[in-house]
Amino acid sequence: MSDPIVMRSLDEIQFWSRIMKEHALFLSLGFTYEQNKLIEEAQQFITLFERIEEKLARFTVNSDLRQIQAFNSEVYQAAVAIWSYKRKVLGLTLRCEIQSNNYPLLIDHISREAAYFANRIKDLNEGKLSPEPDTIIQENLFFLRIMADHSKFIGHLLDPSERKLVEQAREFSHDFDQLVFQAVDLDSMRPQSETVPILDQFLDQNRVSVVSLRDFKKTARDLIEACRIKSNIHPLLADHTFREAERFLEIIDLFETHLSRLNQ
Template sequence: MANPIVVRSLDEIKFWSRIMKEHAFFLSLGFSSDQQQLINEAHQFITIFDRIQEKLAKFNENSDIHQVKAFNSEVYQAAASIWHYKRKILGLTLRCEIVSNNYPLLVDHISREAAYFSNRLKELNEGKLVPKREAIIEENIFFLKIMADHAKFIGHLLDPSERKLVEQAREFSDDFDKLVFQAIDLDFMRPQSETKPILSQFLNENKVSVKSLRDFKKAAKELIDACRIKSNIHPLLADHVFREAERFLEIINLFEVSLSREQK
């Protein structure tokens, strides 16, 4: 029988190593021609995560757990390194030492994802398969904020003439901002907020909103692929944010299964 830590580790690396590689690519597109050093560093990270993906292909669910944990540690170092790179870019931008097409919020956003990825690898190596009940709200706050950011980025990257889509993106941004604050309020109500009925309702509300945003992203992706809307959104970015919404739904489902098992 496959070790669940092995299965989960490989799944996390498969998803997030691709996300990290794409982050480096998106950052490289946003720099100006006189920022070649930063572009070169981004390309180095693309190579690093390409190699991680190649190495990942050699593992499977029956792989030795000690080898997988060693791989987790290796990938952790790469995730931590790209986090430092992203925070360096954010600092340079906020101090006005560089001007690029990478929004400060976007750079902060992708650095939060690198921190999340590295933390998951650390937790898995400590034997923590699924975040405990007390971490459900915190995990949702992270992903709700990610979804809110996505809606803002989409709204800003659409051509202003796409008024209907811009308005839809703004509405999703407002919706997820409210969900973030609602989750933060719930987090302050601990431990009373950690009862199963409250958490179940919380997850259900989030799932409904994420599904709506996921469907909006899917429609936008298809329109961009078909060149039917005007925007500065790279087709890969459209697919990227769609996959992250799908990931959030998978995590909500994991939490729901975990709560259901606790009741039995």
């Protein structure tokens, strides 16, 4: 029988290694030509995560737990390294030592995702699999903020003449900002496992909003790929944000399954 830690580790690495590789690509595309050292570093991270993907392909859900833990440690180091690189770029940007086409919020956004990835791998290597109520709220808070950021990036990267789409993006930004504040309030209340109905309602509300945003991102992605709307959004970036919304929905499913077991 497959070890749940092995299965979860492989799933996290498969999803987030691709995300990290794409982050490096997006950063490199946003740098100016004279920032060649930063571009080279970004390309090194692309290579690093490609190698991780190649190693990942050698494992299966029946792989030995100790081998997976060793691989997790290697991936953890890579995630920490790209987090450090992103924070360095953010620092250079905030101090106006470089000017690029990478928004400071975008750099902070992708560094938060690198930290999340590193922490997930660390938790799995420590045998932490089942979420606690506090974890459920915190993870939703993390992803709600990610979705709010995506909405803002989309609105700013669409051509201003795409007025209807820009307005839709702004509405999503406002919606997810409100959900972030709700999650902060709920986190401060610290509901325990016996208050499962509150968490159920919290997840249901989040799901409705994420499904709407996911569908909007899918439409935008398809239109961008078909060159039917005007924007500065790379087709891969459009798909990237769509996949992260899909990931959030998968995590909501996992949490709802966990809560239903507690309720039995």
